[in-house]
Amino acid sequence: MTDYPDIHGFFGGSDGYGGRYVAETLMPLIGEIEAAYDSARQDPDFNAELAALQRDYVGRATPLYLAERLSAHAGGAQIYLKREDLNHTGAHKINNALGQALLARRMGRTRLIAETGAGMHGVAVATVAARLGLTCTIYMGAKDIQRQQPNVQRMRLLGAKIVAVESGTATLKDAMNDALRAWVASVEDTFYVIGTVAGPAPYPRMVRDFQSVIGREARAQIIEKTGRLPHSLIACVGGGSNAMGLFHPFLDDPVALIGVEAGGEGVESGRHAASLNGGSPGVLHGNRTYLLQNADGQIQDAHSISAGLDYPGVGPEHAWLHDSGRARYVSITDTEALAAVALCCRLEGILPALESAHALAEATRMAAELPPEAALVVCLSGRGDKDMATIIEHLPAQEADL
Amino acid sequence: MSPHDLTPPSRLQARFATCQAEQRAALVTYVMAGDPDLASSQALLSQLPAAGADIIELGMPFSDPMADGEAIQRAGQRALGDGQTLTRTLAMVSEFRRQDTTTPLVLMGYLNPIQCYGETRFLTDAAAAGVDGLIVVDLPPEHGAGFTARARDLGLARIPLVAPTTPASRLPALLAQGDGFVYRIAYNGITGRAGGAPSGDMTSALAQLREHTALPLAVGFGIRDGDAAAAVAGVADAVVVGSALVERLDTQGPEGALTLVRELAASMKRSAG
Numbered sequence: 001m002t003d004y005p006d007i008h009g010f011f012g013g014s015d016g017y018g019g020r021y022v023a024e025t026l027m028p029l030i031g032e033i034e035a036a037y038d039s040a041r042q043d044p045d046f047n048a049e050l051a052a053l054q055r056d057y058v059g060r061a062t063p064l065y066l067a068e069r070l071s072a073h074a075g076g077a078q079i080y081l082k083r084e085d086l087n088h089t090g091a092h093k094i095n096n097a098l099g100q101a102l103l104a105r106r107m108g109r110t111r112l113i114a115e116t117g118a119g120m121h122g123v124a125v126a127t128v129a130a131r132l133g134l135t136c137t138i139y140m141g142a143k144d145i146q147r148q149q150p151n152v153q154r155m156r157l158l159g160a161k162i163v164a165v166e167s168g169t170a171t172l173k174d175a176m177n178d179a180l181r182a183w184v185a186s187v188e189d190t191f192y193v194i195g196t197v198a199g200p201a202p203y204p205r206m207v208r209d210f211q212s213v214i215g216r217e218a219r220a221q222i223i224e225k226t227g228r229l230p231h232s233l234i235a236c237v238g239g240g241s242n243a244m245g246l247f248h249p250f251l252d253d254p255v256a257l258i259g260v261e262a263g264g265e266g267v268e269s270g271r272h273a274a275s276l277n278g279g280s281p282g283v284l285h286g287n288r289t290y291l292l293q294n295a296d297g298q299i300q301d302a303h304s305i306s307a308g309l310d311y312p313g314v315g316p317e318h319a320w321l322h323d324s325g326r327a328r329y330v331s332i333t334d335t336e337a338l339a340a341v342a343l344c345c346r347l348e349g350i351l352p353a354l355e356s357a358h359a360l361a362e363a364t365r366m367a368a369e370l371p372p373e374a375a376l377v378v379c380l381s382g383r384g385d386k387d388m389a390t391i392i393e394h395l396p397a398q399e400a401d402l
Numbered sequence: 403m404s405p406h407d408l409t410p411p412s413r414l415q416a417r418f419a420t421c422q423a424e425q426r427a428a429l430v431t432y433v434m435a436g437d438p439d440l441a442s443s444q445a446l447l448s449q450l451p452a453a454g455a456d457i458i459e460l461g462m463p464f465s466d467p468m469a470d471g472e473a474i475q476r477a478g479q480r481a482l483g484d485g486q487t488l489t490r491t492l493a494m495v496s497e498f499r500r501q502d503t504t505t506p507l508v509l510m511g512y513l514n515p516i517q518c519y520g521e522t523r524f525l526t527d528a529a530a531a532g533v534d535g536l537i538v539v540d541l542p543p544e545h546g547a548g549f550t551a552r553a554r555d556l557g558l559a560r561i562p563l564v565a566p567t568t569p570a571s572r573l574p575a576l577l578a579q580g581d582g583f584v585y586r587i588a589y590n591g592i593t594g595r596a597g598g599a600p601s602g603d604m605t606s607a608l609a610q611l612r613e614h615t616a617l618p619l620a621v622g623f624g625i626r627d628g629d630a631a632a633a634v635a636g637v638a639d640a641v642v643v644g645s646a647l648v649e650r651l652d653t654q655g656p657e658g659a660l661t662l663v664r665e666l667a668a669s670m671k672r673s674a675g
């Protein structure tokens with residue numbers, strides 16, 4: 001299962017998912033990135049620099065933490081949290097941003113651009129750009145700029161230029177469109193740091209590889225702590241990078257993989273961001289994957305309380321894991337995610353990102369149905385400080401449920 | 403000789419032959435199907451040839467046009483807002499063909515709406531409607547072999563896009579799937595930026611392309627007025643005008659758009675010969 005993608009960037013064969021569906025202007029350039037990436041991966045110096053920065057700058061390895069009170073509350077399986085929220089900049093996004101920025105510098109690029117939804121990827125890219133002395137422009141939907149103010153201020157402080165994207169729905173999908181458009185116009189000096197396992201090949205593979213440090217560490221840590229493999233892995237899925245990073249090193253193991261999509265107001269309401277549970281295959285942003293689209297192939301608005309999951313597509317490797325049945329994808333609503341935020345704060349003293357709270361909600365639900373010997377590994381993909389405004393706005397209604 | 407050489411997309415070939423006999427470049431005009439509404443878009447389409455359009459490029463609206471600037475993005479939004487669908491776009495072509503059987507018409511757009519409609523069904527219906535060629539922005543030759551083969555079987559030209567970034571080493575693969583004409587993008591960027599006069603680079607780029615293909619060479623992106631069109635006409639076989647026309651339609655209505663087409667055609671004719 002770890003052989004994919006094939007040389008054309010497809011997961012599950014040439015009528016599977018992925019590929020490189022972009023305008024001709026970008027084709028040669030993306031080919032160059034692929035060649036540079038493949039050579040970098042073979043280069044011990046590149047890998048050594050990445051490892052050193054992961055350790056001393058990002059703060060890896062992140063802990064695998066047994067959430068005792070949350071587990072007791074659920075009343076079944078043991079819930080372990082992979083603490084990506086403890087990374088520098090507060091989310092898993094920096095694992096990938098660092099890898100791609102090092103690659104950009106190696107290719108002689110002087111400028112990074114990126115799209116961002118929740119702002120966590122934007123902050124990560126702005127951070128590594130500062131660290132490596134590269135200039136940086138971040139594309140962010142106007143709607144997301146409003147709901148993620150702390151991250152916007154932080155990116156500015158780090159020296160990044162923020163472009164407010166007003167086109168389309170003014171969220172993550174449109175930020176990605178505009179970043180791609182800007183890239184076409186600045187191909188010579190600019191490297192586009194895509195923030196999730198989507199986009200044209202080689203991005204889904206490259207981002208997965210840079211994020212796989214999550215799963216490699218978690219695999220060693222859970223075996224050390226419990227003496228065996230976990231029952232299940234659970235992670236939220238926006239584009240799917242934290243999930244893919246956690247899942248990939250376990251693909252050939254007898255471990256259940258559960259991806260949690262944003263159910264918004266409920267998949268049946270039509271207002272959600274669950275591309276796998278409520279979408280169909282199509283081509284967007286350079287790859288073939290599951291999309292939210294209407295009967296004419298026009299992309300539809302996603303909806304989620306969490307800006308980082310508010311995307312109408314999903315990484316192509318997840319599309320394939322879904323079809324092949326290797327992974328299972330469920331959805332969690334806005335309300336359930338908010339309840340999980342409050343629960344995790346009260347029981348563990350950890351404020352999770354709204355994105356990560358989707359995984360926590362599913363984990364708590366699953367744990368209740370499993371025996372205490374079962375271990376669940378949840379990717380706590382980020383911290384929730386950025387979401388305080390949204391959480392406070394919705395909390396009173398939630399408190400009654402506790 | 404491959405089989406498709408025997409059944410060339412004939413309207414395109416005939417039109418390029420006429421322009422060549424008149425020693426001038428062809429004017430290719432881009433409008434978005436259904437912009438701002440179906441009835442006025444259909445009417446504009448039928449008036450373009452008389453105003454001087456040699457070849458019509460008809461945009462198929464898509465919600466996420468990643469190679470297009472604001473003018474064409476907004477045109478697509480207006481069309482979609484009015485309920486434009488691929489079915490309606492194909493019906494527009496059929497309607498156009500009831501009165502015009504000689505002006506070549508090519509559809510330009512993105513892959514997802516085509517796949518959603520069904521690739522084979524789309525190609526069959528497009529050929530039946532009287533479409534001559536297709537430009538699919540996000541279908542590179544690496545993934546397009548099957549699509550191209552089916553298009554060729556139906557007599558539809560797959561018009562390849564060549565960019566300033568395209569290295570000579572890529573040309574054989576790109577052009578092997580090309581028919582009708584080659585569309586050389588004038589600059590690295592999305593549609594709608596002012597491009598100015600063709601650079602020396604453009605002249606040598608076209609000369610290099612001619613070494614690889616006998617197809618006519620069109621240049622597009624950034625050509626906004628008669629002077630720019632005339633300048634490009636001096637080095638290319640065809641001049642594509644898109645965003646400027648779409649903007650003119652938005653700000654001055656169909657009469658304004660047709661006036662621009664007349665100006666472009668006149669300016670290109672004056673400078674020809």
Ligand SMILES: Cc1ncc(COP(=O)(O)O)c(C=O)c1O
Binds near residue numbers: 118
């Ligand atoms: C904390 C956090 N988790 C998850 C995501 C979703 O991204 P992905 O599915 O690529 O991990 C984001 C995106 O912004 C995020 O900030």
